[in-house]
Amino acid sequence: MADAYIIDAVRTPRGRGKRGKGSLTEIHPQELLAQTLNALAGRTHANLDDVDDVVVGAVSQVGEQGANIARQAVLAADWPVHVGGVSLNRYCGSGLQAVNFAAMGVMSGMQELVVGAGVESMSRVPMGADGGEGDGLNPRLRRLHHQVPQGISADLIATMEGFSREELDAFALRSQRLAAEAQAAGRFTGSLFPVLDPETGAVALSEDEYLRPDTTIEALAGLKGAFAAAGATAAGPNGETLDEIALARFPREGGIRHLHTAGNSSGIVDGAAAVLIASPEYARANGLKPRARIRSMAILAEDPVIMLTAPAETARKALRKAGMEVGDIDLWEINEAFAAVPLQVIRRLGIDIDRVNVNGGSIALGHPLGATGAILLGTALDELERRNLSTALITLCIAGGQGVATVIERV
Secondary structure, three states: OOOOEEEEEEEOOOEEOOOOOOOOOOOOHHHHHHHHHHHHHHHHOOOHHHOOEEEEEOOOOOHHHOOOHHHHHHHHOOOOOOOOEEEEOEOEOHHHHHHHHHHHHHHOOOOOEEEEEEEEEOOOOOOOOOOHHHOOOOHHHHHHOOOOOHHHHHHHHHHHHOOOHHHHHHHHHHHHHHHHHHHHOOOOOOOEOOEEOOOOOOEEEOOOOOOOOOOOHHHHHOOOOOOHHHHOOEOOOOOOEHHHHHHHHOOOOOOOOOOOOOOOEOOOEEEEEEEEEEOHHHHHHOOOOOOEEEEEEEEEEOOOOOOOOOHHHHHHHHHHHHOOOHHHOOEEEEOOOEOHHHHHHHHHHOOOHHHEOEOEOHHHHOOOOOOHHHHHHHHHHHHHHHHOOOEEEEEEEEHHHEEEEEEEEEO
């Protein structure tokens, strides 16, 4: 199998994902992605005529994010009209999956230059806007696997793992502290570009704005469990609550402890990211200097009710494909959808926490669903270079019980 080189990675700042409250809320998601594509092109000086495809992750593909946003963003960026685009949805793993599919095209020998990207404007296209409540409202599927909201699944994981509220809040505070330190030190500037108002050309946002650097452990402790009310909602055919539905699959004495709050869960934001992938032959022939290569990729799924437990085994699968062990990875990016998720992965794999999310994560910075995986890959690559390290593993939990992982290595 041929190599797939990472030539470069760029991203927008993450803006608060509430209409009228965030700096990116007035920018159409096609325009957000188009600016990201052009920032990537400007940094790499790649010949856009040679781009074989643009693969884009977007979760809520409806309204402004419908109509194959990948193709529409390519047109909005004024790239050559023969460059195609395809949109995909692997929920929270969509951005990383887009990069992986781009790499697969190159590694297969069928393509030479591909963009993997992601976008989500959560302020303009709210989470769940595409309907279906996660399972498509299929009654037969619900009899097989009655999926519950992710927050309830996260609380079930915390309950089963015995994580305390204090442990979850301490991890959330760590995320805020590390992200604030990284922003103050300029560690995000390598991948960031300023987003402009498409009409006026004025800078709309130049740095991540969701962070809460003044967060305290006392403030976190004062927040109420965000998913207790949802857990008490009747949703089963015989009036069973969502908690009871989850506990039927995973019985727990005393029920589910609702420990996740707005403070130790990922933030709702707007953002986009893009990664340029090339074959070694194309890179050499066209003067593109690679920053890293894709060592391996993996997809794996576990139970769809507990839903968020797959990243650990997905990471193991990716490591096996690369011929590596946990200890061979210098830096880990484990998406902080909820605090219990990275904590469980750390525990299952025996990872040194000082190698995990070293510049904070989605609890502090926000989680623009379709874009996050591509963002995390760029974040990991920037930090590998800053520390003069070699390898990183990026992984995300995904609705429906899936996980995605990618191992990268500097070249």
